[in-house]
Amino acid sequence: MLSEEDIIAGCKKKRAEAQQALYDRYSGKMFALCLRYAKHRAEAEDVLQEGFIKVFDKIKTFRGDGSFEGWIRRIMVHTAIKYYHKASRKNEAIGWESLPDSPMKPEVYGQLDADQILDMIQDLPEGYRLVFNLHALEGYKHKEIADMLEIGESTSRSQLTKARSMLQKMIEKMFTIVL
């Protein structure tokens, strides 16, 4: 099995086996990431494909300063954002009314699995989903998100708040039905 260094070196030389090894190693994680940003599975596959093409194209610029997975992850996120801009959906009306804060018990989250969370994130309106992913899961600041999505900083904040409320509502609803 190739080490990460071997994979990087091989990909820089455009060796097919190294490229496939890189894809095999990271495609699962990156596809899960893409699914969070995309509206549906087909769109996530497009983002994943475009993202890996960029990874192979730009890998010669990776100097090994930071985490290789983090580098790939940033490229995927950026590709997803670019895809969002390209699809011209940024003006899509978000129009989600403010939800009342409904505190939930911590044990409720323990019963959720990743697929359920992913489904709920995918059900979020696009603007909410992007801001929630970027801030809550990737750790970007509101100013950075505002630059990326070409929206105001305050819009980013309000969308994050609404995304959280909506997710909580979804979780609550799901457990109400189950119970």
Add this chain to the structure above:
Amino acid sequence: MSINKFDKHIREKLAAHEVAPRPLVWENIETQLASSAKSQYRWLAGLLFVVVIAGATYYFTSMGSSTSPEAFPSSSSSDLQQQPNQTAMISTGEESTSENPQSVTQVEQLNSQSSIDQATEFAIAENTLSDQSDKMQKSQGETSFSAGLTKAQEAANYDNASGSTYSPRAESGPSAQNNSKATTEQADRMLTETDQTAAKPSFSSSENQSATVSEMQNTTAPENQSATVSNKEIADDDSPPLVQRAWENKQQFEAASVLTTDGKMHSPVQAAAFLTLEERQRKALNEFDICDVLFPSIEDCPKFGDRRRRYQIDAYSQVGMLFSHLTNNDLDVEVNSYLNQRRSTEVPTWYVGFGLRLSTQWTNGISLRGGLQVSESQIRVEYLDETQRQTTVNVSIDTLVDQDGNTTVVWDTISIIETGVETRQFHNTFTQIDIPLTVGYTFFGPRYDVEVNAGVMFNLLFQRSGRVFAPEDNAFYELGRTGAARGTQPYRSELGISLVTSVALNYRLSPQFSVFVEPQLRYFVDPVSPSSYALQENWFMGSLMLGGRYAF
């Protein structure tokens, strides 16, 4: 549950989450990687094509020059070489004439029996004649000529004493027997006497010629293909040297023979044999023409060495605009703020240049142009310097006078430091030396020509001076000859290939001199920034060229 805990819980749940994509995704990636690798070779193939075209052009151009005539600008040995089948006809006619007086019929008979092998013999005869004719030119004024020269002299066949007319068609007809026999010696004599006899042959249509000529035309040639020597012009003192006149007669004779040969005296099979001969000779003479290859549909492809092309030297200056497009290099989303900063502070301005261009232009309008161009472009950088400090020092001097009248001077200094924002501006300058190589087509007009050109420019040198924001710390760093003094290089050391296209309006002041105005667009194929740089910068230039042209 707090917001942080909610986010953390979701993050933890999704941290190790993996979803396997369909195998189709990897197949698509593989296909895309393969096609991108091919596209790289496509550029290489394009570059190779341009180099091959340029090399072939240079090769054939230089070869064409080597066959250019020296002695006679209007008709020369090189012209003779360009018409191999015509000369072959002369040889055939002459041979048949010397062997059998019934030459017209026998020429036909000979030709009817001719084959590709015979045609090859004609070619050999033609080459011999050509060589001998060259010797004739060199030995003008001398008293001895080679035996082969007699054939050229026969073309100058005329009867000075009797004033009878001469027709090349009669060369192989009954009356030509007398002409060829009787006048060959005379022509020899006349040629060696050079200026002693100032006879000038002239050519006119057969309608004005003698019965002998008309008779010949009836049997062998179209009406307008005969050539005659008129007595009226024999005594022209300003006529060119006799050898030249003889040569001109010979050319006329060849022209008539060609027309006769072409579908008149030969069957299609024989004509094909002659075509084959011509092709063979062209190959033998390396007169392979690139125009035939590039534009096979053009019937009037000029042949190298046939003086149907000319050279042009252009000197021009150009002014225009540089357009720059900055994008995130897709490496990192944090680059966006740096991108916005660069976009908001940099404004590409003017673009000036001058150059020299050498062109080869053929009469069918096709041209190849190459040269050297020096240009300079500027990008204005304007930014708000928020670190400005303005210090105002107020000095007050008070003179105090006490009751005793003693004065005391009191100094007081007050410094007021104000911080503010100042708009600063400077220019980044980029100097380039490029080699343009274009293919063009000219639409000829009475005095105005319109030319359409397209091709590539190869960058030889790219120098820059000025300052640029560095992405690392958003501070300014000097651009040296090789880029930023510190940090990642914002510009490549060379710009590679750019695509150019232009449309020129050329106004001819005289046959040699003209002036032109030529709008040009130039697009740089690769970004001017290195691939490892945070931003990708693409350049595009639009300019107006003004220049003068000398054609020769």
